[in-house]
Amino acid sequence: MPDESIDRCSPATRQWVDEAIRRVQADANRSADTHLHVFPLPEEWGIDLYLKDESVHPTGSLKHRLARSLFLYGLVNGWITEGTTIVEASSGSTAVSEAYFARLLGLDFVTVVPRKTSPQKIELIERYGGRCHYVDIPIEMYAAAERVAADNGGHYMDQFKYAERATDWRGNNNIAESIFEQLAMERFPAPEWIVVGAGTGGTSATIGRYTRYHRHATKLAVVDPENSAYFPGWATGAGDYATGMPSRIEGIGRPRIEPSFVPGVIDLMIPVPDAASMAAMRHLYDVTGLRAGGSTGTNLWGVWHLVARMLAEGCRGSIVTLICDGGERYAGTYYDDDWLAAQGLQPEKHYAAIERLLATGHWSPP
């Protein structure tokens, strides 16, 4: 009987994939883990606050982890081989990190971005050798990315679809495992709360699954900015909730519920006014000198809400949140008073509420 078997993967292709995986893992091996900073709170409160600083990754944000996972997932699935053009729909941190890994593997990278994306963002993506494909209407990004991939024989990474699948929630040096390892010698090694935002939803899915899998009592709180579909969708249980409106806080908040958002692992969601995100972001800088992005401010507003709650309940314990990216990317927006005024954002009252909480323990947000 004639041999009808088909050899899909040539030895040369397997060799290329092996080398690609070695390079991605070697990159991880060369990188130190991101810091866990302590934010000083009054000792007598019995509450310890930690900031997981993801801005120190080589590409400046928590998306360095996701990009690494998406590339490994694409390589082991046979979707990425020698000469594959990598395509994404992102104007933000994910595109910057994916451009870095594409260059590491000698692959072309094209990201679909809204035409009004800031020059700073474009410059960052192009610095790692990426190319931008522009669309006039943001919601068209996903279909355009599918088309660009099809036209170039490329692979559409699709962070919103694969973020929750590509990241190992059991461990394997994911962000949750890193946090628990770095808390091991603290007085409250298992946090009362971990507070994060949701863009793809991948980070919250990973942390929520990890804490449950390792049977930690830690609760997960997810903060959500204005115009986002996540909080109303989670609160009503409507998985198809959509606002159709973009978020003003880069990286988090979505006009629709994305496939990688896993509501079942979330214990609490906190809607955060954009002015509060700006206030908490600037307060962090004024108190610690750490310059972070807007989504970190959103996280911190959620933290202050929970600190007040723990104080009221007489609950002692620790809280962990993320510094998602560095503030240098937002010098012309969130750190620019004229930009804030033009957006109609007045953070003063929210800023004063944070100061009052830290000085008196009383929380009365505007």
Ligand SMILES: Cc1ncc(COP(=O)(O)O)c(C=O)c1O
């Ligand atoms: C700056 C920033 N913060 C937070 C997030 C949210 O992370 P995730 O997509 O894992 O939900 C993102 C995601 O793009 C981001 O870019």
